[in-house]
Amino acid sequence: MQNTTTEKVKYLIIGQGLVGTWMSYHLDNAGISYKIINDPNIQSATSVASGVINPVTGRRIVQTWMIDTILPFAVAHYKLIAEKLKIDIIRTAPIILIHPSEQMNESFEYRLNNENIYLFKQDSIKWNPYFKITNGTGAINECYWMDLNKMTKKWKQYLIDTNKFIASHFDCNDIILKEGSVRWKNIEAEEIIFCDGLNTMHNPYFHTLPFAPNKGQALIIKVPGLPNEHIYKNNVSIVPWTDDLFWVGSNYEWTFNDDKPTQDFKDKMMSSLDNFLVLPYEVIDHIVGIRPANTQRRPFVGTHPMYPQLAICNGMGTKGCSLAPYFTHQLIEHLENNNEIEPEANVHRFSSILKEINKN
Numbered sequence: 305m306q307n308t309t310t311e312k313v314k315y316l317i318i319g320q321g322l323v324g325t326w327m328s329y330h331l332d333n334a335g336i337s338y339k340i341i342n343d344p345n346i347q348s349a350t351s352v353a354s355g356v357i358n359p360v361t362g363r364r365i366v367q368t369w370m371i372d373t374i375l376p377f378a379v380a381h382y383k384l385i386a387e388k389l390k391i392d393i394i395r396t397a398p399i400i401l402i403h404p405s406e407q408m409n410e411s412f413e414y415r416l417n418n419e420n421i422y423l424f425k426q427d428s429i430k431w432n433p434y435f436k437i438t439n440g441t442g443a444i445n446e447c448y449w450m451d452l453n454k455m456t457k458k459w460k461q462y463l464i465d466t467n468k469f470i471a472s473h474f475d476c477n478d479i480i481l482k483e484g485s486v487r488w489k490n491i492e493a494e495e496i497i498f499c500d501g502l503n504t505m506h507n508p509y510f511h512t513l514p515f516a517p518n519k520g521q522a523l524i525i526k527v528p529g530l531p532n533e534h535i536y537k538n539n540v541s542i543v544p545w546t547d548d549l550f551w552v553g554s555n556y557e558w559t560f561n562d563d564k565p566t567q568d569f570k571d572k573m574m575s576s577l578d579n580f581l582v583l584p585y586e587v588i589d590h591i592v593g594i595r596p597a598n599t600q601r602r603p604f605v606g607t608h609p610m611y612p613q614l615a616i617c618n619g620m621g622t623k624g625c626s627l628a629p630y631f632t633h634q635l636i637e638h639l640e641n642n643n644e645i646e647p648e649a650n651v652h653r654f655s656s657i658l659k660e661i662n663k664n
């Protein structure tokens with residue numbers, strides 16, 4: 305017999321990637337009722353991400369957006385979730401730069417002596433047994449590596465154990481919007497929060513947001529003898545992965561026809577590895593994901609301008625590891641206490657296009 309009892313919760317979260325994990329973690333911590341729906345058949349960007357927070361970016365090696373605020377918040381919260389789940393998921397992992405060109409060496413030396421916070425010198429001799437070094441080395445401090453797969457799997461188990469997880473596909477056509485609430489099947493919530501990554505592009509309420517999906521690939525390799533306390537960066541990054549494996553990548557494809565691995569990518573990575581790695585390696589796997597990026601490189605956080613029962617936290621692009629803990633918390637503080645959302649991230653900057661679409 306079908307169960308027709310209505311279950312009331314304050315929030316219904318769609319998606320348990322990195323963003324849904326953090327959204328539910330903060331709600332859980334605050335003792336606020338929620339359920340979370342995740343479709344196991346839709347691949348998450350989180351499952352293929354290397355899990356790195358790097359406080360600097362670009363050829364000019366400048367600080368990333370809001371890093372002074374976001375980094376300490378993220379680090380503190382990864383430690384808290386690790387403690388709660390009794391797992392080891394975060395570690396400091398300085399990035400060792402094996403400069404791919406003399407120009408990169410010069411950029412590094414310039415930044416080292418100008419407005420430098422995170423860069424420090426490295427003795428190339430230490431790295432000679434592992435890498436072919438022709439343009440010098442450097443390093444970046446305050447970088448972190450997170451085991452995202454371990455975290456999301458363990459958190460999912462916690463959600464199942466506490467009866468908050470629903471393994472199901474969510475379809476917007478199944479919701480009924482009411483005054484001050486929204487219903488999905490037998491669940492009545494005050495608010496739905498969309499944390500479903502690129503699936504939001506098919507969402508009738510939010511699909512006009514300027515998403516710019518970005519395909520990224522990586523190889524999983526075995527390199528016996530390479531120390532795994534660091535991240536290594538040349539033209540490619542080599543990042544510790546699970547067990548004794550390393551993640552090698554990535555690329556940024558703005559135009560693509562499918563989400564399949566390509567031979568071209570594999571050939572390019574292997575050619576870079578051959579030029580830069582002294583140690584022998586073996587390719588174990590080739591993985592692919594699509595980043596929920598957007599044209600402005602700023603997240604989408606807040607409520608729909610016409611339907612306040614529908615909220616979103618999305619558009620994390622290439623920086624989900626650092627942005628997700630902070631902006632999920634900010635959205636909850638907004639919904640619960642009416643605190644302001646960072647204007648550059650607030651989805652209300654797109655009010656006009658979000659309203660326009662609903663007039664049609």
Ligand SMILES: Cc1cc2nc3c(=O)[nH]c(=O)nc-3n(C[C@H](O)[C@H](O)[C@H](O)COP(=O)(O)OP(=O)(O)OC[C@H]3O[C@@H](n4cnc5c(N)ncnc54)[C@H](O)[C@@H]3O)c2cc1C
Pocket residue numbers: 318319320321322323324341342343344345346347348349350351352353354355356357472473474475499500501502503519520521522553554592593594595596618619620621622623624625626
């Ligand atoms: C190759 C690669 C490397 C990366 N490396 C890094 C890195 O080192 N550092 C960093 O900060 N970021 C990195 N990123 C970016 C990072 O992965 C993303 O910013 C982040 O994972 C986005 O998380 P999300 O929760 O928004 O989306 P997702 O992880 O895609 O999660 C969305 C979830 O929603 C679920 N879902 C979707 N539709 C539905 C539906 N209809 N019903 C139910 N459930 C649904 C999916 O199953 C999924 O679990 C990388 C990305 C790629 C592709």
